[in-house]
Amino acid sequence: MGKLTTHVLDTAHGCPASGIGIRLFDIGGQGDILLCEAKTNADGRSDGPLLSGAQFKAGHYRLEFSTAEYFRARGVRLSEPPFLDVIELRFAVADASENFHVPLLVSPFSYSTYRGS
Helix, strand or coil, X not given: CCEXXXXXXXXXXXXXXXXXXXEEEECCCCCCEEEEEXXXXXXCEXXXXXXXXXXXXXXXXXXXXXXXXXXXXXXXXXXXCCCCCEEEEEEEECCCCCCEEEEEEEECCEEEECCEC
């Protein structure tokens, strides 16, 4: 069985992004369903998989990362409203037997992601 994990790196400061709020939603046919909430640890990761085992299914998902809150806590001056407040990543899982790792590389003004394993 596969699992879903994430990792957030602060490219502005060159370090893992500790304390970022994460929310994961199933955005399939029944409307958006909140599946879990987590915060990144000192390594910029959630303490465990966001989904695994029978909970991890093929379908459409959305990850939300509360990045403006994180940068404000680090003392970064942001505009109001901030350019990037909550970053939303929409993605699909075709085969839930595979591992899906969705990293986020973020600064106050940009982000990138990719599918890892």
